[in-house]
Amino acid sequence: MFSKACEYGIKATIFIAINSSENRRVSPKEISEEIDSPQAFTAKILQALVRNNIVKSVRGAYGGFEIEKDKIATTKLSQIVYAIDGDGIYKGCGLGLHTCDENHPCPVHDKFKVIRDELKHMLENTSLEQLALDIKSGVAFLKV
Amino acid sequence: MFSKACEYGIKATIFIAINSSENRRVSPKEISEEIDSPQAFTAKILQALVRNNIVKSVRGAYGGFEIEKDKIATTKLSQIVYAIDGDGIYKGCGLGLHTCDENHPCPVHDKFKVIRDELKHMLENTSLEQLALDIKSGVAFLKV
DNA sequence: TTTATTTCGGACAACTTTATCCTATTTGTA
C-alpha cells in the first residue's frame, strides 16, 4: 500500500508530534529507536519531510526535529503520504493504465475508484493530533 | 497498490477469459500485445497463474493459455491477487508493523482496517466474468 | 573563537522487483 519510506515517515512524524506537544526535540537516533526503523534511512526521510514543511529541523547543539504546536492539529496524514509517495495512490489506475480516466476506464475502475476515494478521504481527514493521542493514551503503538 | 506483476496478471487473465469464452487459446505474445506488457515477464506471470490453477496452459502445437468456461464465472479477482501478491494487502498492517493485531494496533489501524476490508470484499466479489463483459461490450479497456 | 553537537547531502551498497534471453521440454501433425 504505502512504501516503507512512507510508513517510516508517518510513524516518525507521529513520534515527533508527541514530543513536540511536550516541548521536546528529538533526534533521528531516538526516532528510529522508537519506531523501529533504520536510522540513516529514516534521517533521509526526515529531510524530505522538512523540505515539504511538515516537520521543522533545528541544526546544531540542542537541535533536533520538532513540529510547531498548531500544526499538530492541522497536519493531515494525506500531506505526509503525498510528500513521500506522491499522489499515485489517490489518482492512479488500479491496473496501471497510464492515467485513470472515466472516459477510458480499466475493467476495475468503477469498483476501485470507490475504495481509492475512501482511502483519500480517510487520509485527508485524519490529523496528526488524533494519531498522537492514541499513542499517548496507550491504545496504539508505533512498533512491535 | 498492486505490484506490476499483479496488474499484468489481472489483465492477462481477463484477456484469456474473453478468448476462452469464444473457444480461442492465446499465446503470451498476443496477451502482452493486448494488455501492453513485456512479453517474457508476462510469460513468467502466466506460469504462476498456471501453478495456482487459475489459468490452464496447453503446450505444443496449437497450444496456448485458456480458462475453463465454468471457471470464468467462479474465479474471483481475489484469487489472482493472492496468487501473485499474497495476502499482505488483506492482512498486513498499513504502517508495516509485523502483524496487524487488534490487541496491539498501530495508530491508523481502526481507520485503515475499514478500507482494507472493503478492498478485500470488492476483490472477493468481483468475478472474471464481470470484468470480461465490460471489455467485450467496449465500456472498459485493457490498455492505453 | 573554538569546540561539541547535530542536521544535510552526496556517494555508494544491498536487496527487490521488473524485464530479457536462451535452452529444454512437451505435443500435434506430416
Next chain:
DNA sequence: TACAAATAGGATAAAGTTGTCCGAAATAAA
C-alpha cells in the same frame, strides 16, 4: 519418427527501493 510450434524454466541484466557511510554545514555553549 522427424519436425514444427508452443509453454516451462533457469540464468542474467536493468531499474527501483531500501539502507549505510562519511564529510560538510550550521548552531549553541564554553
